[in-house]
Amino acid sequence: MRNVFIFIFILICPTVFAQKITVTDQKTRSPIEGVAFMFKPINGGYSGHVISNDQGEINLNAVDFPILIKTQHVGYNLYYDTLKVPKDYIIQLLPKRVQLDDFIVTGQFNPQSAEQSVFTVKVIGQEEIKARGAVNLFEALSSTLNIQSSQDLAIGSSGISIQGISGQNVKILLDGIPLVNRNGNGNAADLSQINLNNIERIEIVEGPMAVNYGANALAGVINLISYKDTENTTEIIVGLQEETVGSEFGTGEGKHIQSIDVKQQIASEWFGQIGVWHNDFKGFQGTQNGRRKEWNPKEQYQANALIRFSPKNHSIYYRLDYLDETIDALGKSNNNYLPSGENQPFAIDEKYLTQRVIHHIQAEGKLPFLSRYNAFASYSDFERVKSKFSRNLVTGEVRLTTANGDQDLSTYKVWEFGGTGYFAFSDVLDLQTGYNLSFEKVGGGRIQEGEQEINDIAIHGSLEWQIVGETIVRPGLRFATNSAFGTQLIPSVQIKKSFVGNVDLRLSYGRGYRAPSVRELYFEFVDSNHKIYGNENLSPEFSHHFSSNFIKSYAVGNAKSEAGINLFYNTIDDQIGIAQSATDATTTTYVNVDKYKTLGIAVNQKMDWAKLSTSIGISYVGRSNRVNDNQQSGLDEFFYTPELNGNVSYDWTTIGTKINVFYKYTGALRNYILSENTAGEQEVTIGEVEGYHWLDLTLSKALFTHFNMVLGARNLLDIQRINNSGISGGTHSGGATVPVSYGRSYFLKLNYNLKLK
Numbered sequence: 001m002r003n004v005f006i007f008i009f010i011l012i013c014p015t016v017f018a019q020k021i022t023v024t025d026q027k028t029r030s031p032i033e034g035v036a037f038m039f040k041p042i043n044g045g046y047s048g049h050v051i052s053n054d055q056g057e058i059n060l061n062a063v064d065f066p067i068l069i070k071t072q073h074v075g076y077n078l079y080y081d082t083l084k085v086p087k088d089y090i091i092q093l094l095p096k097r098v099q100l101d102d103f104i105v106t107g108q109f110n111p112q113s114a115e116q117s118v119f120t121v122k123v124i125g126q127e128e129i130k131a132r133g134a135v136n137l138f139e140a141l142s143s144t145l146n147i148q149s150s151q152d153l154a155i156g157s158s159g160i161s162i163q164g165i166s167g168q169n170v171k172i173l174l175d176g177i178p179l180v181n182r183n184g185n186g187n188a189a190d191l192s193q194i195n196l197n198n199i200e201r202i203e204i205v206e207g208p209m210a211v212n213y214g215a216n217a218l219a220g221v222i223n224l225i226s227y228k229d230t231e232n233t234t235e236i237i238v239g240l241q242e243e244t245v246g247s248e249f250g251t252g253e254g255k256h257i258q259s260i261d262v263k264q265q266i267a268s269e270w271f272g273q274i275g276v277w278h279n280d281f282k283g284f285q286g287t288q289n290g291r292r293k294e295w296n297p298k299e300q301y302q303a304n305a306l307i308r309f310s311p312k313n314h315s316i317y318y319r320l321d322y323l324d325e326t327i328d329a330l331g332k333s334n335n336n337y338l339p340s341g342e343n344q345p346f347a348i349d350e351k352y353l354t355q356r357v358i359h360h361i362q363a364e365g366k367l368p369f370l371s372r373y374n375a376f377a378s379y380s381d382f383e384r385v386k387s388k389f390s391r392n393l394v395t396g397e398v399r400l401t402t403a404n405g406d407q408d409l410s411t412y413k414v415w416e417f418g419g420t421g422y423f424a425f426s427d428v429l430d431l432q433t434g435y436n437l438s439f440e441k442v443g444g445g446r447i448q449e450g451e452q453e454i455n456d457i458a459i460h461g462s463l464e465w466q467i468v469g470e471t472i473v474r475p476g477l478r479f480a481t482n483s484a485f486g487t488q489l490i491p492s493v494q495i496k497k498s499f500v501g502n503v504d505l506r507l508s509y510g511r512g513y514r515a516p517s518v519r520e521l522y523f524e525f526v527d528s529n530h531k532i533y534g535n536e537n538l539s540p541e542f543s544h545h546f547s548s549n550f551i552k553s554y555a556v557g558n559a560k561s562e563a564g565i566n567l568f569y570n571t572i573d574d575q576i577g578i579a580q581s582a583t584d585a586t587t588t589t590y591v592n593v594d595k596y597k598t599l600g601i602a603v604n605q606k607m608d609w610a611k612l613s614t615s616i617g618i619s620y621v622g623r624s625n626r627v628n629d630n631q632q633s634g635l636d637e638f639f640y641t642p643e644l645n646g647n648v649s650y651d652w653t654t655i656g657t658k659i660n661v662f663y664k665y666t667g668a669l670r671n672y673i674l675s676e677n678t679a680g681e682q683e684v685t686i687g688e689v690e691g692y693h694w695l696d697l698t699l700s701k702a703l704f705t706h707f708n709m710v711l712g713a714r715n716l717l718d719i720q721r722i723n724n725s726g727i728s729g730g731t732h733s734g735g736a737t738v739p740v741s742y743g744r745s746y747f748l749k750l751n752y753n754l755k756l757k
Helices: 002-012 126-132 518-522
Strands: 019-025 036-041 048-051 057-060 067-073 076-083 089-093 121-125 147-152 157-162 170-174 199-206 220-226 234-243 255-267 270-281 298-309 314-329 346-367 370-392 398-400 408-424 429-444 451-467 471-482 486-499 503-514 524-526 531-533 541-556 559-573 576-580 587-592 595-609 612-625 639-652 657-666 669-676 682-689 692-703 707-714 721-723 737-739 745-756
Touching: 048 057, 067 089, 076 089, 076 486, 121 126, 126 199, 126 657, 126 692, 126 707, 157 170, 429 518, 451 518, 612 669, 639 669, 682 721
Parallel strands: 019 089, 170 220, 531 587
Antiparallel strands: 019 057, 036 048, 036 067, 067 076, 121 199, 147 157, 199 220, 234 255, 234 745, 255 270, 270 298, 298 314, 314 346, 346 370, 370 398, 370 408, 408 429, 429 451, 451 471, 471 486, 486 503, 503 541, 524 531, 541 559, 559 595, 576 587, 595 612, 612 639, 639 657, 657 692, 669 682, 692 707, 707 745, 721 737
16 A cells, blocks of 8 residues: 555656756767756755766756746856756757856846847957957957058048948047046047957947947947966066058068066966067058158057966056157158258158056956945046158258147046946846046147146946846946036836847847047147037037847857847937038038937858858948038938958868968948038038948968967958049048048068977
8 A cells, every 4th residue: 555655646746856967068968067057946845056076967846847948158058947847857058159267248237158148249259359460459450340440641540430430439448447548538539559469359349339338439338458468477478479560561561560478476376467569550551652652650669567466366567658659740841952052951850759657457357245346446647749841851950830729738637436346136137337527627728728628427236137048137327427418317127138049139229328528529720721619518429329229149060150130220419520610611520410229230240160160240330411401301321331250270281380360341331411502502422432342361371389470461362442422421521532541461470489398
């Protein structure tokens, strides 16, 4: 009779006995140790988590089925499912595309993989940076989808836009701190001044990040993450790169780069790093004759140093960054006959000297009342000197010219303080709070009254709430007080939903804003050709951003693949632009124009198969600009621009060589412009900057024990200038053509790597 009761009990209560689950690699079928396995009975009851053993096995004791499960492992994608009946299961996990150390920090509560983030984050890792032979940030982003590049030959700068929104709305960060430049605190940065010699990875988040990073992050942020440790006791890297500039190369031509970087694990809790980098760009003659060059010579020295102390549960480091840049704009030779009849020709030259020093202290770790904290303080000192002078080409004598605006000094000094605290209230609810203090002081001869200040104080907070069905909701709010524009309240919300089968859906709304820069408010520049005035009555730009992102990871045979679709819409009110005076064609000022919109879709596909890695992306971005409501009625609201990019990498192991191909097509950019017809009347016409193709090829190879080589060709299609039938709106841009590059070039990069355990 006793055996009968036991048999009946087993039949009616099958859900409370131990069950075995085995977790394996989807590709190799081998067991995975260390998988965090979380479970929750649908009908209530005991929930918890267990860790798989060295056989990949998990035993559930006295658990009431059916249950919701979730797995986490740094090397594998998340897995969600519902197990309905008690039995032995085999769960296969898909390996991640990212490496074990490829965690992101931009906008996160804690460092985590990109797959787990509520934001859609693009990561350009050190391996890709090396494969491109990228010297600076501009080159690293050259073939990235939805990022458009631009060059300004007059001042030697490089810029970008994201999702059709200008670089004034893109915030460039170094370890989370804005990079100060001549245009502002983090925005409209010159990407050619940002070298990647000690950068571990680049993290890109599209869309407003104002809750986390404040003003000027309306289009997104680009965060450069530097190296802060090493796997070795000592690591020394010496680099040499020689590159042609178009067809020009030699001791007085081409591009010549040298670098050295030393990392040292000083003791168990101490790490130090120091690096020096030199870039000597000799300019490009192009279509110019004599002394003049189409692309001006540029010489850059950069240095950085870091010391980190890591006691238990804490990490504290100090970082120093230094930039020294010289650009020479050489004028044409002019005859100068002396009374004696001797000709001593002269030229009017210009020189631009830039120096930037950044001091940065940061601490992070755990405290008894905080699951994680982060605090920083930084001081940035930026200085740019413009000199114009007459040079005697026979004697070498130099005399400064005296016209208005020929000599100028611009300074930008910024103190930044900030911190965040992270509270883990429960397994499903987390809170992050923080503060930011920013004190900007801008000076120079072109700033009204010689010096102006703008200060910003803000507090912000975000919640991450994980609800049933593996949905994460993250609302955020920033409260900021600006000394020039009063109080701003900026909300955002992100939603991430994970489905069975490695499918993720992200929805995002963000309110963005951009405060006018000191230059836009207080600039005053008058010379024989220009009269540019700031406008103290400008209002901040405000935006709404909506986006959805769908990503699916899957396996096709032995290949790992990932497909994604991204939809976005941005609308900007009171966009700041430049307007021409109605009474004086040489006078311009900054104004708030009407409304600017962008609308787009991007589709991408990545695949890794054995030694071959491929990615392809297509985007279609619409831009809407209004110049005259009365004359623009009935015209198309949006102009659309297509983009296509593709990267292929093949690891040819038999000869120890990796082959990389990078391609991008940027379609024609059209917009409305206000022009004057033959009758002297204003009318709306269509301007267009033509599209172009870009193609790079590199070969990377390890040589002997300590050497690495990268051999490459940039701009294989030899694109130099593209036609421009419109006006792009910049002070130094416009004209019949737009510069893209100095043409096809070739480079050889050698690195000596010494690693001591």
